[in-house]
Amino acid sequence: QQTKKVSRAYPPGPKPLPFVGNILDLTAIELWMRATSWANQFGEIVYIHVFGQGLVFLNSYEVTVELMEKRGAIYSDKPAFVMAGELCGCDNMVAFTRYGDKSRRQRRLMTQALNPTAIRTYQPLLEIETHTLLRAIATDPKNYLNYIRRYAGGLTLLVIYGYQVKSENDPSLALATECVDILSNQIASGGGIWPVDIFPALQHLPSWLPGAGFKAKAATWKAKMEEFADKPYEALKQRMLDGTALSCFCSTLLEEAGDKIDSERDFDIRWTANSMYSASLDTTITVVQHFILTMIQFPEMMQRAQEEIESVVGHGRLPTFTDRPSLPFVEALMSELLRWSVAVPLGLPHRLMEDDVYNGMFLPKGTLVFANVWKMLRNPEVYPNPEVFSPERFMEDVDEVTAKRRDPRNYVFGFGRRRCPGMHLIEQSLWIVMTSMISSFDITRAKDAAGNAVEPVVVFENAVFRQPNPFECDIRLRSEQSERLVMGSAA
Numbered sequence: 001q002q003t004k005k006v007s008r009a010y011p012p013g014p015k016p017l018p019f020v021g022n023i024l025d026l027t028a029i030e031l032w033m034r035a036t037s038w039a040n041q042f043g044e045i046v047y048i049h050v051f052g053q054g055l056v057f058l059n060s061y062e063v064t065v066e067l068m069e070k071r072g073a074i075y076s077d078k079p080a081f082v083m084a085g086e087l088c089g090c091d092n093m094v095a096f097t098r099y100g101d102k103s104r105r106q107r108r109l110m111t112q113a114l115n116p117t118a119i120r121t122y123q124p125l126l127e128i129e130t131h132t133l134l135r136a137i138a139t140d141p142k143n144y145l146n147y148i149r150r151y152a153g154g155l156t157l158l159v160i161y162g163y164q165v166k167s168e169n170d171p172s173l174a175l176a177t178e179c180v181d182i183l184s185n186q187i188a189s190g191g192g193i194w195p196v197d198i199f200p201a202l203q204h205l206p207s208w209l210p211g212a213g214f215k216a217k218a219a220t221w222k223a224k225m226e227e228f229a230d231k232p233y234e235a236l237k238q239r240m241l242d243g244t245a246l247s248c249f250c251s252t253l254l255e256e257a258g259d260k261i262d263s264e265r266d267f268d269i270r271w272t273a274n275s276m277y278s279a280s281l282d283t284t285i286t287v288v289q290h291f292i293l294t295m296i297q298f299p300e301m302m303q304r305a306q307e308e309i310e311s312v313v314g315h316g317r318l319p320t321f322t323d324r325p326s327l328p329f330v331e332a333l334m335s336e337l338l339r340w341s342v343a344v345p346l347g348l349p350h351r352l353m354e355d356d357v358y359n360g361m362f363l364p365k366g367t368l369v370f371a372n373v374w375k376m377l378r379n380p381e382v383y384p385n386p387e388v389f390s391p392e393r394f395m396e397d398v399d400e401v402t403a404k405r406r407d408p409r410n411y412v413f414g415f416g417r418r419r420c421p422g423m424h425l426i427e428q429s430l431w432i433v434m435t436s437m438i439s440s441f442d443i444t445r446a447k448d449a450a451g452n453a454v455e456p457v458v459v460f461e462n463a464v465f466r467q468p469n470p471f472e473c474d475i476r477l478r479s480e481q482s483e484r485l486v487m488g489s490a491a
């Protein structure tokens with residue numbers, strides 16, 4: 001306590017301007033790259049502020065584990081954003097929920113749905129959904145991205161709401177895509193800090209005043225977010241009344257609660273379901289897009305994986321989860337893909353609940369804390385030649401401590417008490433999609449009219465996810481045998 005009062009030396013960082021602070025240093029595009037250049041200049045912990053609101057970037061695994069995990073009791077809160085939370089109605093979503101009883105209740109529900117044992121029971125479903133994805137891509141490869149979106153959303157809609165998506169134009173999917181885009185590219189863009197978060201009194205301005213346009217935007221977005229949470233949930237309740245509901249996460253919990261369900265339980269199920277649905281979409285799409293990109297960029301890796309799969313699976317069937325232990329190169333490829341892609345490069349911000357001191361540096365209560373996962377996964381001491389895509393690095397024989405330190409899963413899903421609850425689902429769903437696509441398709445650069453290979457244009461514009469903008473590629477079935485297997489796989 002004594003030290004906390006005495007030390008007032010903030011961690012280093014780029015020099016702020018008077019009053020406005022580092023507002024000009026922030027960017028909505030690839031903020032992780034800027035944060036990494038600060039890390040290279042200032043070290044493992046960097047502090048900036050915007051109108052006095054502190055933002056800290058943790059750039060090494062050691063400092064992140066020390067603060068976000070060991071001191072998790074005070075580093076697990078979420079920012080009380082006026083714009084995102086109150087005005088846009090996102091404060092009910094798990095990723096925005098303040099640390100306390102509500103967040104603990106919601107996380108308990110998610111663990112029930114997404115723990116490793118529960119996920120194993122979804123494996124048959126994952127295989128069926130993957131076969132649907134393969135057939136759709138084989139039939140219409142140019143629109144592969146729509147089918148990946150349908151796969152990512154369809155999976156959670158089925159598991160969470162017992163809802164079967166029939167086409168890539170499904171209205172539930174379209175609503176989710178629109179809402180997730182608003183969330184990451186509008187509401188949470190640039191760290192999610194709006195002028196009204198710094199000056200909460202602005203929310204009382206009349207909407208017609210110049211500068212108060214954010215209020216109209218917030219009202220529209222809030223209505224969308226409520227529709228996003230309510231529609232699939234209410235539709236499921238109706239199917240339960242009609243006796244046509246498929247068993248799923250929500251129906252199991254609603255049946256358990258029966259007629260005695262109180263408003264708190266109803267609220268928790270509704271918003272937890274919505275959070276799992278919304279959090280699974282862009283993350284899954286992002287890693288599958290990166291998978292396709294790496295197959296284009298490193299064809300020798302795809303070929304090696306194809307050979308390994310052929311030697312284990314043969315030519316007469318598609319891969320299944322039972323093949324996983326026999327495919328060590330595919331396993332290493334998946335680890336390197338997770339390291340390479342870094343779907344959420346700065347994680348999601350946590351809010352420090354009390355003043356704290358780390359190595360003599362003062363961190364004030366209310367600071368927003370970002371884990372710079374991008375930087376950590378390019379640490380040359382842990383990953384020699386980090387700029388080289390090398391699955392082999394995960395095949396080396398190393399001791400347990402080194403293996404744990406290298407495993408990208410210990411970084412990409414965040415840290416501490418708010419760590420991603422969807423990681424076990426991704427562990428399975430990404431593996432089966434990757435392995436099945438490698439086994440069935442050749443994925444290469446798109447060709448222009450003259451038949452020349454076209455280099456994919458890779459641009460990252462999403463503020464939160466390292467999601468490439470849509471790019472062209474050529475995906476085709478490898479052989480007549482693959483065609484028979486894919487087109488004949490159970491519908």
Ligand code: HEM
Nearest residue numbers: 094095276279280283343344347348413414415418420422
């Ligand atoms: C490759 C895929 C994914 C990646 C890289 C990823 C990454 C992350 C990260 C970095 C966080 C922030 C953790 C923190 O605050 O420290 C997070 C939170 C979250 N993720 Fe994921 N995620 C993925 C897939 C999923 C899936 C499939 C689901 C659901 C089915 C999901 C549900 C959530 C939820 C609900 C949260 C908020 C947790 C909380 O604030 O307590 N994620 N994820």
